[in-house]
Amino acid sequence: MNDKNPEVLRIERTDGVDWVTLNRPDRLNALDDRLVAALTDYARGLHDADAPRVVVLRGAGRAFCAGLDLDGMRSGDALTADALLRQQTAISGLILALRRAPQPIVGLIHGAACGGGFALALASDIRIAATGARMNAAFIRLGLSGCDVGVSYLLPRLVGASVASELLFTGDFIAADRALATGLVSRIVEEADLVAAAEPFIAAMLAASPIGLRMTKECLRASIDAPSLESAIAMEDRTQVLCALGGNLAEGIAAFREKRPARY
Known part of the structure; x- marks a missing residue:
């Protein structure tokens, strides 16, 4: 198929x-090979020295992301196990790359966020939804397991086992108001106000020290899976020592006392 705009991923710093804007609006930003590759390459580059401090992920047009582009996908019957595995790990690798990114990722969710698009939303650290947003784990509706591309890991950690089970077993949509009530999103606003709500x-994140922001994401991600409180505290202790080095703590205290923005 031909996109109206061949630039499937727009990045403005x-x-x-x-x-970062998913840019296949005529396909509701569905994930084809080009978009998956472009977004994966971008996510892996977030460890570079000239990387941004914060990433905002959004979709062009009427939706955030409608999931896998089924029109560009061959039937499983026509593929070997090796080919299916390559197809599967391409998108799961994208989710891993986003979760491993050192920057906080703010997801601006509007319209549909289905299947792989739902996974992209869950891979974000902060989610802000438009009032008309609708999200679902569509996989089970396609004859597959409801557990795919990291959703079975991320979703219950956000909404709990019962709500996650409901959504994964049925593929039902969760609307913005219930997403807010379950903690899936931080807030809901009118679609026109998404950018303003993120600002x-x-x-606040840009006002933090660069290393403090980065280590907060790393520590939080590890603490969610920590086997004990002691393990989480041990990581926090080491994180605070690293962040205090190089004058960050002294500057933070001075800025607080002098009632001025910190200069890290």
Whole structure:
């Protein structure tokens, strides 16, 4: 199929923030090979020295992401096990790359976020939804398991086992108001206000020390899976020592006392 715009992923950097836009609006930003490859390459590059401090992920047009582009996918009957595994691990590798990124990722969710699009939303650290957003784990509706591309790991950690089981067993949609009630998103706003709603989060994160922000994401990700409180505290202790080195703590205290923005 031909996209109206061959640039399937748009990236705009402004003041340390990358605004990353899925750009296949005529296909509701469905994930084809090109978009998966472009987004994966981008996510893996987030460890580079010139990487942004914050990433905002959004979709062009009427939806965030409608999931896998089924029109560009061959039937499983026509593929070997090796080919199916390559197809599967391409998108699961994308989710891993996003979760491993050192930057906080803010997902702006509007319209549909289905299947792989739902996984992209879950891979974000902060999710802000438009009032008309609808999300679902569509996989089970296609004859597959409801557990795919990291959703079975991420979803119950956000909404608990019961709600996650409901959504994975049925493939039912969760609307914005219930997503807010279950903790799946941080807030809901009108679609036109999504960027404005993200700006206070972005400003607060940019005001933190670069290493403090990065280590917070790393520590939080590890603590969610920590086997004990002691393990989480041990990681926190080491994180705070690393962040205090190089004058960050002294500057933070000085800025607090002098009632000015910190200069890290």
